[in-house]
Amino acid sequence: VEARDGGAGPGWRLHAWEHDDEAVVRGWSALFDAWTLLAPVPPAALRGVFTVLAGQAVDQAPQLLSFLHLVDGPVADSELLELLRRGLDERRVGGSGGAGLSPVPHAASAVSAVRGTCREPQIDTPAAPADVAAVLDWMLDGLAAVGAVVRRNDAAELSPLGHWAVRAKLEEICTVAQTAAGHIEQSAYELLNACADYSPGPARAEYRAWVAARPADRAVAELLDAAQGDDALVRGLAFEALRVAGGTAEQAVRAAVDEPVLRPYALLWLAEQSDEGVSPADVLGAEDAAWLWVDTAAAVLDHGETELLVGHVEGASAGDPVRLFARARQSGHPRAASVLTAVSGVHPDPGVARAARRSAFSVHTGGA
Structure with missing residues (x-):
């Protein structure tokens, strides 16, 4: 929705959802990333141990979701509880913990509603079974609240949307793994400078890998920040990279229309996203074109x-x-x-x- 004349009305995203199924799925994907905010915090959260376990368990959620995706059917809560307990124990003794699939890229900030803003303390002894069970229940409730998991008869399984989300995240990881030049750990400015010497195909592969390796909103913000510098080539390449980001960048690019340095590029980008087949002459006025x-x-x-x-x-x-x-x-x-x-x-x-x-x-x- 958008604030308008002291009230609220349908926003551009709602209009897009009326005729674009992919836009609806992309919107739901953002909700999926923020699942930690939707589950009510249980009374156990009043005890400090729950806040610590909740933060650590969010890092284990990718493993649970991957397991549910592979099983492709109901999994008993007791089996998921054992999987979570082992993951927390591995983290406690310095194991891999949160490595692998990461379908919750915003978890670090989202879980702040549970664990507060202080630095997360560590648990040096195994967590009590009741505490782990309470955290698992909270996790499954959160994933069920966004429609990614279905719970019934003391078991859980992924919904069709949940399977789609996990599969999409796995594809992103594969893209990152296949990047040829390996710019994913560089800043946006360094990425764009490096890709200036690439042909369009390899450059797009690097952009896709770089965007997939970080939360979408952060990737878009970094690209737009790089675009505001003095280098006009970097500016143009930044919007090429934003084309790879697709609809997830739309809101930020709309805001960039108000930035004089970015305005013409942003207008052209938005016109391309609209799929209305308009020419640059129809989008840019004389001043913007000049x-x-x-x-x-x-x-x-x-x-x-x-x-x-x-x-x-x-x-x-x-x-x-x-x-x-x-x-x-x-x-x-x-x-x-x-x-x-x-x-x-x-x-x-x-x-x-x-x-x-x-x-x-x-x-x-x-x-x-």
Whole structure:
């Protein structure tokens, strides 16, 4: 929903759900990631041991979900209890604990509702069976509350949605494992800089792996932060990576429309996501188009052959380069003067070169 005129009305996501089944599933996936927030905290939580076990058990949830996915049928609560107990014991003695499938990437923050904001203490002795049973009950209730697990007759099994979620997370892990160059531990800026030298296919594979290796909202935020820097090429590549993120990035990209540096890229990204087949000319106004032209020309100037600027002019001028240069100098882009100067130095047409030079001079002198 969206706040509107002192009330609330349907938001863009609700409109998308009306005609896009995949959007509904993506929305549910976010709910699945936050399952820890939906289960009522049991009275045992008043004792400190429960808060510690709950935080540790969240890290064991991937193992339980993977087991349920492999069994593909009801599993007795007693068997799940034993699986959880062993996992907690392994963690206590320094075992692998939470390694493997991680279908709850937001668990660290979500479980704060149970364990508070203090650093999690460790349990040096085996947890009491009653405490482990209480934590398991809380976990299964939370997963059932989001529709991922069905509980009946002292047993639990994954729902069709639960199987889909686990399978999707496993596919993400496979994508990460298959990445060729291994940029998943780098920052967004380092990733984009590295992928600047890749062809589109391998670059998309790196983007997919990088996005899959971290919570979606964090990945999107890091990419948008990198896009706001001075490097125009990185900005363009950031939105290529956001295309891999897909609908999970939509809300953040909509907010980015209000950022002048990101606005043209964000508008084009949103238009592509809408699947309405609109052209860039239908999406960008004259000012946005001029700003984007200067920005992409700056990327060419910094990272490509300056001769490519000739084609950049021809592709956007529609036979009227003077008009293009006039809009460029009025765009407010900080690189307008340097781009126009570079064009004037490489364009083979003397008339076009003079027009670019005059526009560059006008930027320097503040002319209209």
